[in-house]
Amino acid sequence: MTRRFFLTLTAGVAAAQILKPRIGYIADREGCLRAVEGVAGAFTVSDVLERDVLSAAYSGRALVVKRAEQVRIDDRMLESPQGPATVVFDKKGQPAEIFFPDAGVLWTWNGKGYDAAPAQDVISDVYIRSGELLVRGVPLRLPQTVTRVSQLGEGWLVAYTSETIYAVKGEQVFELPEGEDAKGGQE
């Protein structure tokens, strides 16, 4: 929801908006893209934005959505290898590397496009070892075995287990609420 109002200053005029805070995006267990909104500890999950999504990553600036044979980076659609994608963002929040583990292919941004090369993994300060999530080498204990991790938003990670999706910020771990049924009913 956007509301505008005007501030009258002695030096000029300012404009303002009041919005619903958006934390980031997830691909839920049914393959639906949903927005995560609110603040830490008070999350809401939006209705389905897109279906048949294998993975999603959001830096706060750029959103990368992976479908079967396509990857969408904001408005750009690119043909890609099959399977989910692991995205590493640069300091400006742009996807610098995209790794496709099922295909063993790594894309690297060269300033104009992506160079593809075979790879076994991507170097990242977030990874999973024996079902445990490590952030900058520090293990983060979650109640269940982590199967997948992605960037939820600026400063946020999303960790997937067999039963629950967790939002992680620093050392804080939160359970993300489940969204409404992808078919339209309440879960």
Place this chain on the structure above:
Amino acid sequence: MKRFLALSLLCCAAATAQMQLLQVTGPGAEREVAEVLAFGSVPVGESAAVTLRVRNTSQASLVIRTVVLGGTGFAMTGQPSLPHQLAPGFNMDVTVRFAPRDFGTYSANFSVNGVGILLTGSTTAAATLWNGTTQLPSGSATDFGLAERGTSIVKTFRLENTTQQTVSVQSAAVTGTNFKLAQAFPLPMELAPRNAYEFAVVFTPLSSGVFQGSLVIDGRTYRLTGSANEPPFPKPTIVVELPNPSSAQQGKVSVHLSQASRSIGTGKLRMEFTGGSDDAVRFTRGSSRTATFDVTEGISIPLPELTFQTGTTAGTIVFTAEVGGWTATASVEISGQRVFIEKSRVVKNASMLEVEVTGYDNTRSLDELSFTFYTSRGEVVQPGAIRVNAAPDFKRYFDSTTVGGVFTLKAVFPVSGTTTDISAAEVQLSNARGAAASGRVTVQ
């Protein structure tokens, strides 16, 4: 030992010109009775019944003055009060029951208005079945009453030899789900005269409902009945784990039972909120404010841990657990507080400053905003603190959403002159509880 009774017959035939003596053999079926009516062989403790019919075969009314039955082991029922007028062609029925209590041969005299027949019967030696002081004839039913599913009711029976001979019991069994003999019968069993054997039958219903079984002894069947209901559910309690009962928290709630359940069923845990529309007040799994759980036998914590959120609105969260007719509640009070600022950011370009503040106001009464900008030397940039009354706009925003008290405020400030030396900003937001400040935020 045989017993004989002296009989005195007033007439050689069982019928006279006025009346006819018949035996009812079935619905609409009858036959004339001869001088002797044999009841056959009946086990001790059992009985056999015959319906005798007196018909007025004359053209005039017949007065029945006497109906007599004399002899051990025989009894009569159904006779009318006497004298009894029997119209022409009409019948009078009487039931005679032979129920020997001891081994032997029996006979009795049955007469109507002096016209009589000889009744005979004999017994086979057999033990009689008793429950306490009540003798149970075959075909009778013994009710075990109402039991809770999974518990047992025991009834003790007694096989008694009331005869002067040794009686042999060849077979004894209990049939029917939920009924069984407490101990196997020592078969074949010899019961000496006047001796008895006690045994127990156990009724253990494994489900609720009405049940039937049978106790069969040497071909004689005695019915067993019983019913069962579900044991009561234990009382539930709600345990809430919320170290910091305030907004924007995740806690855990569980449902405990006062003891391990013996019942099977389902329960429900509901979450209600008095503070207004806030989608973030919810469970994180399943339906947003309702959770169902199963109760199985032996379980004492049917809902171990369910994560919930307190949202970003002041109010009271009420949990209600319903199971097996019990209701338990627990509540958490979320107090109003100053605006909570989660993050602040200030970005500049050549001519503009953009301030972004994300947080929540759980009282939804945010009114005054104050923006102050600083130079790299820490001096306040003119015109100093810029104050804005944003109450109407925030009220419109809060009224139009269901997201509770969360917000992101983006305010843009045009700058006349250069923004180069503007290096920090501070934002202050006030609500009904007071003012909250972002602290000095470095301009990016």
